[in-house]
Amino acid sequence: MTVARIVRYHHELPLDFDQLLLGIHVDARADRMLDPFTQRFHQVVDHWTTRPGFSCVVSYDGREPTGFAYGAPLAAGREWWRGLLDPAPDPAVTFGLSELMVRPAWRGQGLAGRLHDALLEDRPEDLVCLLAEADQPRVRARCESWGYRPVGPTRPVAGSPAYTVMLRRLRPTSS
16 A cells, blocks of 8 residues: 655644544554543544644545644643753754554555654754653654654653653754
8 A cells, every 4th residue: 555645734724634633543543442541532632733833744545544643842841851851952942743643554664754754844843752652662662763762751641651751853953
């Protein structure tokens, strides 16, 4: 299977955009749909799509959506790495990569990497940060292959899984 195109979305979202993401989520996380944290994904989508600077890329095979990645800039002082690094990175304007999902039928073809790169292309922030589930070593290894480094553990909200905070520079420092 080949993915014909990747489409960018920002704050001008099409009608039922949340349903588009939720449909991919249900397929990508079918093995976890009984988990209460997984069932709250619609709330996560609502939260992120209204954040300033929200950006999303969706891949399509023909008309069928096959995966997505999204995020937004993190507020200064509330970056996910805050409190885990001393000294703090400088400069430290950070983009939070919140979600990256690929439907099972399209996995193993490099689509996650294409979505990742498309989302981060032309981002103005200094850093990108993501949370990798601590019990998913293959996901963490993939993130490390993309240039991320682990900086510490976190459990961002009650009921969430344990995560590893991972950080990567988007561009070299000027010094």
